[in-house]
Amino acid sequence: xxxxxxxxxxxxxxxxxxxxxxxxxxxxxxxxxxxxxxxxxxxxxxxxxxxxxxxxxxxxxxxxxxxxxxxxxxxxxxxxxxxxxxxxxxxxxxxxxxxxxxxxxxxxxxxxxxxxxxxxxxxxxxxxxxxxxxxxxxxxxxxxxxxxxxxxxxxxxxxxxxxxxxxxxxxxxxxxxxxxxxxxxxxxxxxxxxxxxxxxxxxxxxxxxxxxxxxxxxxxxxxxxxxxxxxxxxxxxxxxxxxxxxxxxxxxxxxxxxxxxxxxxxxxxxxxxxxxxxxxxxx
Amino acid sequence: xxxxxxxxxxxxxxxxxxxxxxxxxxxxxxxxxxxxxxxxxxxxxxxxxxxxxxxxxxxxxxxxxxxxxxxxxxxxxxxxxxxxxxxxxxxxxxxxxxxxxxxxxxxxxxxxxxxxxxxxxxxxx
Numbered sequence: 001x002x003x004x005x006x007x008x009x010x011x012x013x014x015x016x017x018x019x020x021x022x023x024x025x026x027x028x029x030x031x032x033x034x035x036x037x038x039x040x041x042x043x044x045x046x047x048x049x050x051x052x053x054x055x056x057x058x059x060x061x062x063x064x065x066x067x068x069x070x071x072x073x074x075x076x077x078x079x080x081x082x083x084x085x086x087x088x089x090x091x092x093x094x095x096x097x098x099x100x101x102x103x104x105x106x107x108x109x110x111x112x113x114x115x116x117x118x119x120x121x122x123x124x125x126x127x128x129x130x131x132x133x134x135x136x137x138x139x140x141x142x143x144x145x146x147x148x149x150x151x152x153x154x155x156x157x158x159x160x161x162x163x164x165x166x167x168x169x170x171x172x173x174x175x176x177x178x179x180x181x182x183x184x185x186x187x188x189x190x191x192x193x194x195x196x197x198x199x200x201x202x203x204x205x206x207x208x209x210x211x212x213x214x215x216x217x218x219x220x221x222x223x224x225x226x227x228x229x230x231x232x233x234x235x236x237x238x239x240x241x242x243x244x245x246x247x248x249x250x251x252x253x254x255x256x257x258x259x260x261x262x263x264x265x266x267x268x269x270x271x272x273x274x275x276x277x278x279x280x281x282x283x
Numbered sequence: 284x285x286x287x288x289x290x291x292x293x294x295x296x297x298x299x300x301x302x303x304x305x306x307x308x309x310x311x312x313x314x315x316x317x318x319x320x321x322x323x324x325x326x327x328x329x330x331x332x333x334x335x336x337x338x339x340x341x342x343x344x345x346x347x348x349x350x351x352x353x354x355x356x357x358x359x360x361x362x363x364x365x366x367x368x369x370x371x372x373x374x375x376x377x378x379x380x381x382x383x384x385x386x387x388x389x390x391x392x393x394x395x396x397x398x399x400x401x402x403x404x405x406x407x408x
Contacts, residue, residue: 029334171328192291196333211335213298265294 001063003027003148003180004048009057011047018043018204021057025197027147028177030170032195032212033184034272040204041184042081045152049079062147075102078141080151084133087126091119091136102144110143131162138169149173151183155190163187167194188268200272207275212268219271223247224261232259238277249274285313289330297332298339305340309349309360310371316362320350 002024009021018040025031035041046052048059050066059066061073086094091114099105114121117135125133134154141149155163171194173179185191191198191212199209208215222232229239229246239248249270255263266274287304289297308314320326323341327334341358344350352358363371387397 168328168331171324171331174334175322175324175328177324193331194333196335212333213296213335213339265296267291 001027002060003062004182005060005063006048007058009044009047009059010055011043011052012055013043016040016043016204018047021201021206023199023206023209025180025182027180028174029196030174030181030183030194031197031199032191033182033199033201034186034188034191034268035184035201036272036276037186039201041186041201042152043204044201045150045182045184049074049077049150075104075144076147078138078144078146078149080134080137080141080149080154082153082156084125084137088124090124091121094125095121095140098140099144104144106143106145109145110139113139113142129162130157131159131165134158134166135169138173142173147179149179149181149183151181153185154183155185155187163190164193170194188272191268198268200275202276208271215271216265216268218252219266220250220252220255221247221264221266221270222250222259222261223264228261232261238274287330289332298336298343301330301332301337301340302343305344306347306349306375309363310368310375312368314360316360318360320358320360322357 003026005024006021009018011018016038021040021044023031033041033044043052047054048066050059050070062076064073066073086097095110099107099110113119117132117139119128119132119136119139125136128136138149155166158166167190170181170183174181195212197210198212198215200207200215208218210218219237222236223245224232225245226241229241229248232248232250233239235254236248236250239246249266286308287301289300291297293300295303305314305320320341321329323337324334327337330337341350341352345352345358349361350358351361384397387400392400
Protein backbone atom coordinates (compact mmCIF):
# COMPACT_ATOMS: atom_id res chain seq x y z
CA UNK A 1 0.00 0.00 0.00
CA UNK A 2 1.12 3.54 -0.66
CA UNK A 3 1.15 5.99 2.24
CA UNK A 4 1.15 8.93 -0.10
CA UNK A 5 -0.10 9.05 -3.65
CA UNK A 6 0.01 12.34 -5.50
CA UNK A 7 -1.32 12.70 -9.03
CA UNK A 8 -0.86 15.72 -11.30
CA UNK A 9 -0.55 18.13 -8.41
CA UNK A 10 -0.32 21.69 -9.71
CA UNK A 11 -0.04 25.01 -7.96
CA UNK A 12 0.46 28.27 -9.86
CA UNK A 13 1.97 31.39 -8.40
CA UNK A 14 2.80 34.52 -10.37
CA UNK A 15 6.47 33.70 -10.64
CA UNK A 16 6.56 29.99 -9.90
CA UNK A 17 4.57 26.94 -10.92
CA UNK A 18 4.52 23.58 -9.25
CA UNK A 19 3.91 21.62 -12.39
CA UNK A 20 2.08 18.32 -12.57
CA UNK A 21 3.71 16.56 -9.63
CA UNK A 22 3.34 12.78 -9.45
CA UNK A 23 4.82 10.76 -6.65
CA UNK A 24 4.02 7.87 -4.37
CA UNK A 25 5.63 6.41 -1.27
CA UNK A 26 5.05 2.83 -0.17
CA UNK A 27 4.17 2.31 3.46
CA UNK A 28 7.07 1.69 5.82
CA UNK A 29 9.84 3.34 3.83
CA UNK A 30 11.87 6.53 3.86
CA UNK A 31 11.68 8.90 0.92
CA UNK A 32 14.02 11.83 0.60
CA UNK A 33 12.93 14.86 -1.37
CA UNK A 34 15.84 16.75 -2.89
CA UNK A 35 16.25 19.86 -4.94
CA UNK A 36 17.88 23.26 -4.82
CA UNK A 37 16.53 26.03 -2.65
CA UNK A 38 13.46 27.37 -4.41
CA UNK A 39 12.87 24.22 -6.51
CA UNK A 40 9.43 23.69 -4.96
CA UNK A 41 10.01 21.29 -2.06
CA UNK A 42 8.12 23.25 0.59
CA UNK A 43 5.39 24.21 -1.88
CA UNK A 44 4.87 20.54 -2.71
CA UNK A 45 4.58 19.62 0.97
CA UNK A 46 2.24 22.49 1.80
CA UNK A 47 0.07 21.92 -1.24
CA UNK A 48 -0.27 18.19 -0.72
CA UNK A 49 -1.33 18.78 2.89
CA UNK A 50 -3.92 21.39 1.87
CA UNK A 51 -2.02 24.04 3.83
CA UNK A 52 -2.07 26.03 0.62
CA UNK A 53 -4.83 25.38 -1.87
CA UNK A 54 -3.89 23.46 -5.00
CA UNK A 55 -5.02 24.39 -8.51
CA UNK A 56 -5.25 20.84 -9.83
CA UNK A 57 -4.50 17.23 -9.02
CA UNK A 58 -5.40 14.55 -6.48
CA UNK A 59 -3.78 13.70 -3.19
CA UNK A 60 -4.49 10.50 -1.37
CA UNK A 61 -2.88 9.63 1.95
CA UNK A 62 -3.30 6.22 3.64
CA UNK A 63 -5.56 5.44 0.66
CA UNK A 64 -7.98 8.21 1.65
CA UNK A 65 -8.77 11.34 -0.37
CA UNK A 66 -7.45 14.42 1.41
CA UNK A 67 -10.50 16.48 0.41
CA UNK A 68 -12.90 13.98 1.94
CA UNK A 69 -11.01 12.82 5.03
CA UNK A 70 -8.67 15.67 5.87
CA UNK A 71 -9.14 15.52 9.65
CA UNK A 72 -8.84 11.78 9.95
CA UNK A 73 -5.74 11.80 7.71
CA UNK A 74 -4.09 14.63 9.59
CA UNK A 75 -4.60 12.97 12.95
CA UNK A 76 -2.20 10.27 11.69
CA UNK A 77 0.43 12.65 10.31
CA UNK A 78 3.31 14.27 12.15
CA UNK A 79 4.37 17.38 10.26
CA UNK A 80 7.62 19.05 11.22
CA UNK A 81 8.48 22.31 9.50
CA UNK A 82 11.56 24.40 10.12
CA UNK A 83 9.71 26.80 12.40
CA UNK A 84 9.50 26.14 16.11
CA UNK A 85 6.22 27.26 17.58
CA UNK A 86 6.14 29.03 20.96
CA UNK A 87 9.90 29.25 21.58
CA UNK A 88 9.41 30.92 24.99
CA UNK A 89 7.12 28.20 26.36
CA UNK A 90 8.24 25.09 28.20
CA UNK A 91 7.90 21.66 26.63
CA UNK A 92 5.26 20.84 29.25
CA UNK A 93 3.12 23.78 28.16
CA UNK A 94 3.49 23.09 24.43
CA UNK A 95 2.68 19.42 24.91
CA UNK A 96 -0.46 20.23 26.88
CA UNK A 97 -1.68 22.40 24.04
CA UNK A 98 -0.58 20.00 21.30
CA UNK A 99 -2.09 16.83 22.73
CA UNK A 100 -5.54 18.40 23.02
CA UNK A 101 -5.80 18.05 19.22
CA UNK A 102 -5.19 14.32 19.13
CA UNK A 103 -7.61 11.62 20.28
CA UNK A 104 -4.89 9.02 19.85
CA UNK A 105 -2.49 10.69 22.29
CA UNK A 106 -0.48 8.12 24.24
CA UNK A 107 0.88 9.68 27.45
CA UNK A 108 2.93 6.59 28.39
CA UNK A 109 4.65 6.55 25.02
CA UNK A 110 5.28 10.30 25.28
CA UNK A 111 7.00 9.91 28.64
CA UNK A 112 9.07 7.02 27.29
CA UNK A 113 10.35 9.15 24.42
CA UNK A 114 11.12 12.13 26.66
CA UNK A 115 13.18 9.80 28.76
CA UNK A 116 14.84 8.10 25.81
CA UNK A 117 15.85 11.41 24.23
CA UNK A 118 16.83 13.01 27.57
CA UNK A 119 14.30 15.79 27.08
CA UNK A 120 13.58 17.83 30.18
CA UNK A 121 9.95 18.96 29.94
CA UNK A 122 10.47 21.88 32.32
CA UNK A 123 12.87 23.52 29.85
CA UNK A 124 11.85 26.21 27.41
CA UNK A 125 11.88 25.35 23.70
CA UNK A 126 14.51 28.00 22.99
CA UNK A 127 16.79 26.47 25.60
CA UNK A 128 17.10 23.31 23.50
CA UNK A 129 19.65 22.78 20.75
CA UNK A 130 18.30 22.45 17.21
CA UNK A 131 18.82 18.68 17.36
CA UNK A 132 16.94 18.39 20.65
CA UNK A 133 14.11 20.57 19.31
CA UNK A 134 13.72 18.14 16.44
CA UNK A 135 13.70 15.18 18.77
CA UNK A 136 10.98 16.91 20.76
CA UNK A 137 8.87 17.50 17.64
CA UNK A 138 9.36 13.89 16.58
CA UNK A 139 8.36 12.80 20.09
CA UNK A 140 5.12 14.74 19.74
CA UNK A 141 4.40 13.10 16.39
CA UNK A 142 5.18 9.58 17.57
CA UNK A 143 3.12 10.05 20.73
CA UNK A 144 -0.09 10.40 18.78
CA UNK A 145 0.84 7.30 16.78
CA UNK A 146 1.54 9.18 13.57
CA UNK A 147 1.91 6.70 10.71
CA UNK A 148 3.46 9.28 8.43
CA UNK A 149 6.15 11.77 9.33
CA UNK A 150 6.61 14.68 6.96
CA UNK A 151 9.63 16.80 7.73
CA UNK A 152 10.65 19.91 5.83
CA UNK A 153 14.45 20.33 5.89
CA UNK A 154 14.88 18.66 9.29
CA UNK A 155 18.66 18.39 8.96
CA UNK A 156 19.46 21.95 7.97
CA UNK A 157 21.27 23.78 10.74
CA UNK A 158 22.29 20.54 12.46
CA UNK A 159 25.93 19.67 13.06
CA UNK A 160 27.16 16.41 11.47
CA UNK A 161 26.80 14.41 14.68
CA UNK A 162 23.22 15.56 15.34
CA UNK A 163 22.40 14.92 11.68
CA UNK A 164 23.72 11.40 11.83
CA UNK A 165 21.73 10.82 15.03
CA UNK A 166 18.56 11.99 13.38
CA UNK A 167 19.01 9.77 10.33
CA UNK A 168 19.61 6.79 12.57
CA UNK A 169 16.45 7.68 14.46
CA UNK A 170 14.55 7.66 11.14
CA UNK A 171 15.73 4.12 10.46
CA UNK A 172 14.74 3.06 13.97
CA UNK A 173 11.28 4.55 13.47
CA UNK A 174 10.63 2.61 10.26
CA UNK A 175 11.93 -0.65 11.72
CA UNK A 176 8.35 -1.57 12.71
CA UNK A 177 7.23 -1.43 9.03
CA UNK A 178 4.26 0.74 10.05
CA UNK A 179 5.65 4.26 9.82
CA UNK A 180 6.53 6.11 6.63
CA UNK A 181 8.91 9.07 6.49
CA UNK A 182 9.00 11.77 3.84
CA UNK A 183 11.61 14.46 4.34
CA UNK A 184 13.00 17.24 2.22
CA UNK A 185 16.62 18.28 2.24
CA UNK A 186 19.17 19.92 0.03
CA UNK A 187 21.96 17.89 1.61
CA UNK A 188 22.16 14.78 -0.54
CA UNK A 189 24.54 12.95 1.79
CA UNK A 190 21.61 12.70 4.24
CA UNK A 191 19.96 10.41 1.75
CA UNK A 192 22.99 8.24 0.95
CA UNK A 193 22.77 6.87 4.47
CA UNK A 194 19.11 6.14 4.99
CA UNK A 195 16.71 6.85 2.12
CA UNK A 196 14.96 4.01 0.31
CA UNK A 197 13.39 6.28 -2.29
CA UNK A 198 14.47 9.60 -3.69
CA UNK A 199 12.43 12.25 -5.46
CA UNK A 200 14.37 14.99 -7.21
CA UNK A 201 12.56 18.23 -8.02
CA UNK A 202 13.85 21.06 -10.21
CA UNK A 203 12.05 24.28 -11.16
CA UNK A 204 8.73 22.93 -9.91
CA UNK A 205 8.99 19.68 -11.87
CA UNK A 206 9.88 16.16 -10.82
CA UNK A 207 13.05 15.03 -12.58
CA UNK A 208 13.30 11.62 -10.92
CA UNK A 209 11.26 9.63 -8.40
CA UNK A 210 12.39 6.07 -7.76
CA UNK A 211 14.40 3.91 -5.37
CA UNK A 212 17.79 5.35 -4.52
CA UNK A 213 19.61 2.33 -5.91
CA UNK A 214 17.73 2.56 -9.22
CA UNK A 215 18.42 6.28 -9.40
CA UNK A 216 22.16 5.74 -9.01
CA UNK A 217 22.06 2.91 -11.57
CA UNK A 218 20.37 5.18 -14.08
CA UNK A 219 23.37 7.51 -14.35
CA UNK A 220 27.10 7.18 -14.90
CA UNK A 221 29.87 9.62 -14.23
CA UNK A 222 32.31 9.82 -17.11
CA UNK A 223 35.71 11.37 -17.55
CA UNK A 224 38.14 11.43 -20.41
CA UNK A 225 40.22 13.53 -22.76
CA UNK A 226 39.14 16.52 -24.79
CA UNK A 227 39.08 14.33 -27.89
CA UNK A 228 36.78 11.84 -26.20
CA UNK A 229 34.50 14.68 -25.19
CA UNK A 230 33.78 15.37 -28.87
CA UNK A 231 32.52 11.77 -29.25
CA UNK A 232 30.17 11.90 -26.32
CA UNK A 233 29.24 15.57 -25.90
CA UNK A 234 25.77 15.20 -27.45
CA UNK A 235 24.88 12.34 -25.13
CA UNK A 236 25.96 14.03 -21.89
CA UNK A 237 23.47 15.60 -19.52
CA UNK A 238 26.12 18.18 -18.65
CA UNK A 239 29.89 18.37 -18.32
CA UNK A 240 32.76 20.43 -16.96
CA UNK A 241 36.13 20.78 -18.61
CA UNK A 242 39.50 21.21 -16.95
CA UNK A 243 43.13 21.14 -18.02
CA UNK A 244 43.14 17.33 -17.93
CA UNK A 245 40.01 16.77 -19.98
CA UNK A 246 36.37 16.59 -18.95
CA UNK A 247 33.99 15.24 -16.33
CA UNK A 248 30.32 14.71 -17.06
CA UNK A 249 27.14 12.81 -16.34
CA UNK A 250 25.43 10.47 -18.77
CA UNK A 251 22.35 8.25 -18.63
CA UNK A 252 23.47 4.64 -18.40
CA UNK A 253 21.32 3.70 -21.40
CA UNK A 254 23.16 6.26 -23.53
CA UNK A 255 26.52 4.55 -23.08
CA UNK A 256 27.91 2.66 -26.07
CA UNK A 257 30.11 -0.41 -26.00
CA UNK A 258 32.70 1.41 -28.06
CA UNK A 259 33.10 4.25 -25.55
CA UNK A 260 36.70 4.42 -24.42
CA UNK A 261 36.50 7.00 -21.60
CA UNK A 262 36.36 6.10 -17.93
CA UNK A 263 32.94 5.41 -16.44
CA UNK A 264 32.07 5.37 -12.75
CA UNK A 265 29.19 5.36 -10.33
CA UNK A 266 27.88 8.84 -9.47
CA UNK A 267 26.90 10.10 -6.05
CA UNK A 268 23.48 11.70 -5.52
CA UNK A 269 25.35 14.99 -5.43
CA UNK A 270 26.75 14.40 -8.91
CA UNK A 271 23.27 13.53 -10.21
CA UNK A 272 21.78 16.66 -8.69
CA UNK A 273 24.57 19.01 -9.76
CA UNK A 274 24.77 17.93 -13.39
CA UNK A 275 21.00 17.74 -13.79
CA UNK A 276 20.77 21.27 -12.48
CA UNK A 277 22.97 22.46 -15.35
CA UNK A 278 21.52 22.73 -18.81
CA UNK A 279 22.16 20.00 -21.33
CA UNK A 280 25.60 20.40 -22.83
CA UNK A 281 26.29 23.31 -20.51
CA UNK A 282 29.69 24.10 -19.12
CA UNK A 283 30.36 25.02 -15.51
CA UNK B 284 26.25 -10.64 12.07
CA UNK B 285 29.74 -9.30 12.48
CA UNK B 286 32.52 -7.72 10.52
CA UNK B 287 30.59 -6.27 7.63
CA UNK B 288 32.08 -3.10 6.24
CA UNK B 289 30.29 -0.89 3.73
CA UNK B 290 32.28 1.67 1.80
CA UNK B 291 30.68 4.46 -0.15
CA UNK B 292 33.98 5.39 -1.72
CA UNK B 293 34.44 2.33 -3.90
CA UNK B 294 32.69 1.50 -7.14
CA UNK B 295 31.22 -1.87 -6.11
CA UNK B 296 27.47 -1.45 -5.44
CA UNK B 297 26.62 -1.61 -1.74
CA UNK B 298 24.34 -4.65 -2.02
CA UNK B 299 27.21 -6.47 -3.74
CA UNK B 300 29.67 -5.48 -1.01
CA UNK B 301 27.39 -6.86 1.68
CA UNK B 302 26.60 -9.97 -0.35
CA UNK B 303 30.29 -10.72 -0.90
CA UNK B 304 31.07 -10.42 2.79
CA UNK B 305 28.14 -12.49 4.04
CA UNK B 306 28.62 -15.17 1.42
CA UNK B 307 32.28 -15.55 2.26
CA UNK B 308 31.41 -15.73 5.97
CA UNK B 309 28.96 -18.53 5.19
CA UNK B 310 31.52 -20.35 3.08
CA UNK B 311 34.24 -19.96 5.68
CA UNK B 312 31.92 -21.32 8.33
CA UNK B 313 32.01 -18.04 10.32
CA UNK B 314 28.25 -18.07 10.02
CA UNK B 315 26.94 -21.44 11.05
CA UNK B 316 24.12 -23.47 9.57
CA UNK B 317 20.64 -22.42 10.75
CA UNK B 318 21.99 -19.27 12.37
CA UNK B 319 19.40 -16.52 12.06
CA UNK B 320 20.24 -13.36 10.15
CA UNK B 321 18.96 -10.04 11.52
CA UNK B 322 15.72 -8.76 10.02
CA UNK B 323 16.05 -6.71 6.86
CA UNK B 324 15.14 -3.49 8.64
CA UNK B 325 17.45 -4.08 11.56
CA UNK B 326 20.34 -4.87 9.22
CA UNK B 327 19.57 -1.71 7.24
CA UNK B 328 19.63 0.39 10.38
CA UNK B 329 22.80 -1.17 11.69
CA UNK B 330 24.72 -1.00 8.43
CA UNK B 331 23.27 2.46 7.68
CA UNK B 332 22.02 1.54 4.25
CA UNK B 333 18.53 1.54 2.78
CA UNK B 334 15.98 -1.21 3.41
CA UNK B 335 15.77 -1.80 -0.33
CA UNK B 336 19.52 -2.45 -0.56
CA UNK B 337 19.36 -5.10 2.17
CA UNK B 338 16.28 -6.65 0.57
CA UNK B 339 18.24 -7.04 -2.64
CA UNK B 340 21.17 -8.59 -0.77
CA UNK B 341 18.97 -11.09 1.08
CA UNK B 342 17.20 -12.00 -2.18
CA UNK B 343 20.52 -12.63 -3.87
CA UNK B 344 21.73 -14.76 -0.95
CA UNK B 345 18.53 -16.79 -1.16
CA UNK B 346 18.77 -17.11 -4.93
CA UNK B 347 22.30 -18.43 -4.58
CA UNK B 348 21.07 -20.96 -2.03
CA UNK B 349 23.11 -19.51 0.83
CA UNK B 350 20.18 -18.66 3.08
CA UNK B 351 16.57 -19.75 3.43
CA UNK B 352 13.57 -17.80 4.66
CA UNK B 353 10.82 -18.98 6.95
CA UNK B 354 7.75 -16.84 6.28
CA UNK B 355 6.97 -14.61 9.25
CA UNK B 356 10.10 -15.69 11.14
CA UNK B 357 13.23 -14.65 9.36
CA UNK B 358 16.16 -15.75 7.24
CA UNK B 359 18.62 -18.45 8.23
CA UNK B 360 21.97 -19.67 7.01
CA UNK B 361 21.61 -22.85 5.01
CA UNK B 362 23.55 -25.86 6.19
CA UNK B 363 26.28 -27.14 3.92
CA UNK B 364 28.34 -30.25 3.52
CA UNK B 365 32.04 -29.84 2.92
CA UNK B 366 31.61 -30.83 -0.76
CA UNK B 367 28.94 -28.16 -1.27
CA UNK B 368 31.22 -25.53 0.19
CA UNK B 369 34.18 -26.61 -1.91
CA UNK B 370 32.06 -26.35 -5.01
CA UNK B 371 30.77 -22.91 -4.01
CA UNK B 372 34.27 -21.71 -3.29
CA UNK B 373 35.44 -22.97 -6.66
CA UNK B 374 32.59 -21.10 -8.34
CA UNK B 375 33.55 -17.94 -6.50
CA UNK B 376 37.21 -18.30 -7.43
CA UNK B 377 36.23 -18.87 -11.07
CA UNK B 378 34.09 -15.74 -11.01
CA UNK B 379 36.85 -13.53 -9.70
CA UNK B 380 39.45 -15.01 -12.06
CA UNK B 381 37.11 -14.50 -14.98
CA UNK B 382 37.02 -10.77 -14.30
CA UNK B 383 40.81 -10.60 -14.12
CA UNK B 384 41.28 -12.64 -17.29
CA UNK B 385 38.80 -10.49 -19.18
CA UNK B 386 40.64 -7.33 -18.23
CA UNK B 387 44.01 -8.90 -19.15
CA UNK B 388 42.53 -9.94 -22.49
CA UNK B 389 41.69 -6.32 -23.16
CA UNK B 390 45.42 -5.57 -22.80
CA UNK B 391 46.18 -8.34 -25.32
CA UNK B 392 48.04 -10.49 -22.80
CA UNK B 393 48.54 -14.07 -24.04
CA UNK B 394 47.39 -17.11 -22.07
CA UNK B 395 50.98 -18.21 -21.37
CA UNK B 396 51.90 -14.73 -20.17
CA UNK B 397 48.82 -14.67 -17.90
CA UNK B 398 49.80 -17.94 -16.26
CA UNK B 399 53.34 -16.61 -15.85
CA UNK B 400 52.03 -13.42 -14.17
CA UNK B 401 49.76 -15.36 -11.83
CA UNK B 402 52.55 -17.72 -10.89
CA UNK B 403 55.00 -14.90 -10.18
CA UNK B 404 52.47 -13.03 -8.03
CA UNK B 405 51.64 -16.25 -6.19
CA UNK B 406 55.29 -16.88 -5.42
CA UNK B 407 55.81 -13.33 -4.23
CA UNK B 408 52.96 -13.54 -1.68
